[in-house]
Amino acid sequence: QDLASGDMDNVAWSELPVERVYDYFAQATSLESVLRAFGELKAKLGVEELRGLELFGALREKLCTQKTWKARDALQLLEKRANQQEYMGQKAAEGVKVLIVGGGPVGLRLAIDCLLLGCDVRVIEKRPSFSRNNVLHLWPFTIEDLRQLGAKKFCGKFCAGAIDHICIRSLQCILLKISLLLGLSFHAGVEFLQVLEPNADTGWRAKLNPSDHFLNQFEFDVLVGADGRRSTVPGFDRKELRGKLALAITANFVNYFTREEVAVDEISGVAFIFNQKFFKELKADTGIDLENIVYYKDDTHYFVMTAKKYSLLKKGVLVADLPDTRDLLHPSNINKEELYEYAVDAAGWSTELPQLDFALNHYDEPDVALFDFTSIFQAEYAARALKRRGRDLILCVVGDALLEPFWPTGTGLGRGFLSAQDTAWMIRGLGQGRNMSELLCEREVISQQLPQTTPEKLQNNIKTYTINPFTRYCNLQLRKLPVQSVKHLYDTDTIG
Ligand code: FAD
Structure with a gap:
């Protein structure tokens, strides 16, 4: 059977050894075939019910036994990344529940960091497939980041030689495979409509289309708009940069x-x-x-x-x-x-x-x-918070939803990945119990760097970048903004 054809209906899954099923997953080139092969892989290994770190752990245990298995290389790279100190052994934001709206490259990249921080993450994507042929320019640090995450194991021609670009759907497939191995729950064909305030029995939830999807019941602490230039996550005023x-x-x-x-x-x-x-x-x-x-x-x-x-x-x-x-x-x-x-x-x-x-x-x-x-839009701020009935919710925007790029200059993905890592840093702070106003202040100071950032203005040593913004930005001054300056970003119903 031809692995590259993407046709998985005629595959005799039950007859294949597990390493072959993994090969189908690693080489799949569409959203449908990635999910299909991953489902078959989990079934083969008897881990259908697992997700998050438990799934990642089970896959490492079961797929790293043979030196010749391709899964072993990919999982070892992910393990190396998971051991970065910022993630604190996946305890840094353990238990923080995150809903990411949008399975574009930036939403998926953020999902990877959230999983490594130990969060309970769900990604919803309104489209049923990855279909964009258009090609994205990659900054050197994004190539390095993707290589370290194992991109080449899922797309052999990834940035071969001097190539510094990739088509959007191939990049989405690579990032989806990485995040599935880390235990992501990904839901295609699910659209975010609005955020629902907590009531006496439930926490923050979202109204989704379809209305009977079980994620309508998912309660979360962080809602991220990674839904592109026409973001639907509410409360983010946008300023127009008119050229x-x-x-x-x-x-x-x-x-x-x-x-x-x-x-x-x-x-x-x-x-x-x-x-x-x-x-x-x-x-x-x-x-x-x-x-x-x-x-x-x-x-x-x-x-x-x-x-x-x-x-x-x-x-x-x-x-x-x-x-x-x-x-x-x-x-x-x-x-x-x-x-x-x-x-x-x-x-x-x-x-x-x-x-x-x-x-x-x-x-x-x-x-x-x-x-x-002619007009490019930028969100007025990168994050805000709401408190209702004693429950906090952080809302953030990343990628094009935060700062729309002018495509011919190829800034979309570089700045998008930076915004994802900065947001992961904020979520880490939440997991560490840091004060909300302090977190919002810090996020604003960091996000102000973004519109001016180019590859030349970032730290030289791209191999050592982490979610810690100091490893990436030069001259970052986390000066203390007066809490007053972000008061409008923390909307609370608590009196006094
Ligand atoms: P996107 O890639 O736009 O992803 C956002 C995702 O959110 C999409 O998959 C969308 O379906 C999903 N979504 C939106 N609303 C909802 C909702 N309510 N619920 C659930 N999911 C939702 N950049 C270039 O450099 N060159 C190009 O030629 C180019 N062409 C593009 C063509 C199109 C049609 C689009 C949309 C973008 C294009 N871009 C291009 C921009 C580039 O794709 C982005 O900069 C890059 O993908 C990073 O964006 P992102 O992940 O933030 O958002």
């Missing part, structure tokens, strides 16, 4: 992995100011006027380019020049066929790829989209 009009096109083409395709060079960011000749020639030859373009080769040939509005109008991609960008980019104002042609022409001219057939998105349509980045 000049920026319209970006993403396009994915089928990668047939031919010798000719392999020979084509990637374009890791050609901004207009650095290479005016390139853009002038593109314009002269095709009429396409761009401000920058990025081309990465992964499962697909992926392009992201920032186009000048007048050139989109001239080429008929945009039907009418409308003042409000929501109207401008409304589907009724976009001529899809012209958009496809624009993307093919720009990609073809820039790379001379021999064949440009569109890859399909999850609607089975050509995977091309036009986005507006």
Whole structure:
């Protein structure tokens, strides 16, 4: 049977030895097949009922017995990470219950740290599958972090050679596999709707869709919005960072992995100011006027380019020049066929790829989209807390929900992972019984670093990064903010 095909229905699971079942899990390339193979693995080992640290412990015991088993390498790497002192032998935040909304890369990365801290973690993801072909730029520390967590054991070509990018769905699969081995409860097809206050009998809970899902009864101490740029976790005012009009096109083409395709060079960011000749020639030859373009080769040939509005109008991609960008980019104002042609022409001219057939998105349509980045949103604060009936709840936002990136500059994942680790540090503080106002103050000071952070501004020794922010940020001053300054972030019904 072909491990790479992702087709698991025809696998004779009962006849396979356990190490083969693990191989299916390690090589699975879709959400469905990862979960399916992991379920089969747990059944084979008789550990279906276990989760969290108990499951991680059982897997280590049962899958590390033979030197030749691939599971052994992966689990040993995770064990090494689990032994970092910050996690205090998985006792640092033991018993803290965390609900993470969103199974994107940042939500899953945070889940890993929460599991290592000893939390009881659940991740809900509203989509039923991982379908995003688009490719993310990885900062050096994120590559190192993922390598240390065993990414290569789950995706052999992960950052081979000089490659510093990965498609979103492959990254989600890697992170999901790591978190499942650590005992995560992951629930796809479950959407967060609202947070419910405690009553006399229950603690903080969430209203979810479907309404009969058992996690509607899950009571938690921390609610994390890792749900992307349109976050649904309540109470986070957002400020708009308005720049000049920026319209970006993403396009994915089928990668047939031919010798000719392999020979084509990637374009890791050609901004207009650095290479005016390139853009002038593109314009002269095709009429396409761009401000920058990025081309990465992964499962697909992926392009992201920032186009000048007048050139989109001239080429008929945009039907009418409308003042409000929501109207401008409304589907009724976009001529899809012209958009496809624009993307093919720009990609073809820039790379001379021999064949440009569109890859399909999850609607089975050509995977091309036009986005507006004129306004980028940032949450006003990274965390806040509520107290009702004597019960505290911390609410946090991470990743794009905290700070929306401008995709062509590739900052989304680097800053996203930093925000996940910073949030894990806060959850650790909660587990250690630290004062709530102090925690909120500290979280704010750390989060103020994020918008300015670039790889060059981080500590040099990326191998020693941990969830402790001092190991990552340079010149971090955890000056004591007056409690008064975060009073608005702690909303309590306690009088006095
Ligand atoms: P996301 O990756 O956006 O993940 C958020 C997750 O939360 C999603 O899986 C979503 O389904 C889920 N979710 C949302 N609401 C709910 C809810 N109420 N309940 C449960 N689950 C919920 N970056 C680039 O650098 N280049 C690109 O080309 C690029 N393309 C992108 C295309 C799309 C369609 C999207 C959404 C994002 C793209 N990004 C791109 C951004 C990049 O994916 C993020 O910076 C990166 O994935 C880290 O984001 P995240 O985990 O914080 O959020």
